[in-house]
Amino acid sequence: MSRSAxxxxxxxxxxxxxxxxxxxxxxxxxxxxxxxxxxxxxxxLKILRNVDAFxxxxxxxxxxxxxxxxxxxxxxxxxxxxxxxKPEVVYFRHGVPALSPDTxxxxxxxxxxxxxxxxxxxxxxxxxxxxLEDKREERGWSLGQLATELGVSRRTVSKYEDGMNASIEVxxxxxxxxxxxxxxxxxxxxxxxxxxxEDPTPNEPDADPDDERIVTVMTQAGYDVHPTLxxxxxxxxxxxxDAGPAEGTVLTGHSEFTRAAEKRARIMGSLGRVVxxxxxxxxxxxxxxxxxxxxxxxxxxxxxxxxxxxxxxxxRERTDYEEEPx
Numbered sequence: 001m002s003r004s005a006x007x008x009x010x011x012x013x014x015x016x017x018x019x020x021x022x023x024x025x026x027x028x029x030x031x032x033x034x035x036x037x038x039x040x041x042x043x044x045l046k047i048l049r050n051v052d053a054f055x056x057x058x059x060x061x062x063x064x065x066x067x068x069x070x071x072x073x074x075x076x077x078x079x080x081x082x083x084x085x086k087p088e089v090v091y092f093r094h095g096v097p098a099l100s101p102d103t104x105x106x107x108x109x110x111x112x113x114x115x116x117x118x119x120x121x122x123x124x125x126x127x128x129x130x131x132l133e134d135k136r137e138e139r140g141w142s143l144g145q146l147a148t149e150l151g152v153s154r155r156t157v158s159k160y161e162d163g164m165n166a167s168i169e170v171x172x173x174x175x176x177x178x179x180x181x182x183x184x185x186x187x188x189x190x191x192x193x194x195x196x197x198e199d200p201t202p203n204e205p206d207a208d209p210d211d212e213r214i215v216t217v218m219t220q221a222g223y224d225v226h227p228t229l230x231x232x233x234x235x236x237x238x239x240x241x242d243a244g245p246a247e248g249t250v251l252t253g254h255s256e257f258t259r260a261a262e263k264r265a266r267i268m269g270s271l272g273r274v275v276x277x278x279x280x281x282x283x284x285x286x287x288x289x290x291x292x293x294x295x296x297x298x299x300x301x302x303x304x305x306x307x308x309x310x311x312x313x314x315x316r317e318r319t320d321y322e323e324e325p326x
Contacts, residue, residue: 001078007033007047010076010101017108023270027263031061031230035071035274038108041189042071042275051077051091051098059094060202061230068226068236069249069275072097072191076104090117090186097188113185116168125171126184133161135178149177205229214254214282217302221311223250232267233279250315251275254282254299262291269293278319289318 001009007024011034014021019036032044044062048054054075062073075098079085085100092098099107099114106112116123136146143161147154150173160166166174174182187193207215207227211234215225223237233251251268255261261283268279269292279294286296295318305311 029230251279257283265291265294
């Protein structure tokens, strides 16, 4: 299956599951392919045939943007270099959960979360430590007796009851032993933080020197500006805590107004409708006020505005769509 066909299949699956899906980010470089929202669930998806092509820089960028937009970064792919992705298993690439299309179908359409995750050394599950302890005490077993039954150390059983995850083989032994389910699903839509690498959100990159004028404009208008490297937008601008009337988050870009810039602004508008943000594209010169939901503002015009409220009024006036409810 070609990557284009795979993207089409995943988008169709999400739409069948009731998600609003953005236009595809058909520009390079791109950290993610589409954004999708259903109610409070917002995901940023990278769709690949081989998930080993998902590099560290892209993973860091998706995790940063996910933190800014309150979204879950997610990879959907067919295989690794060595094997097909197994169904019902969550993999991780640079801190981002990765699923097969079948696992994604179960999660989004059937609303059945996966129970298994891959980590160095094999496949693992999350044991519900409280249930395990209750079952052991109901049986009247000590930690040492359960350890003997499992063929592991007493310390290992103690760790299971303190929340340590177990191999599939151990989980199956426990469930057969007690005749009860003991595993907890992997909460993919929360980023699967309980099992992924416990790395902090990567530091954001420095702004490109060419972007400094626009960073200054947005900062003076009351926004904290977070530069990006591979997204369709140059920055995510978040309202500062000490700013004026709320305008939330703004996807921000700038360049000369070319066909490529128009395409980028169109994608930003589509993303804004799904994510629930405004978007603005600063240009040298244009006679247009907007492109499909993205406000167009000439740089000199923006730099001439001293009042943050005046800038925000201009942004509202040139945003030519009504924000969809989350």
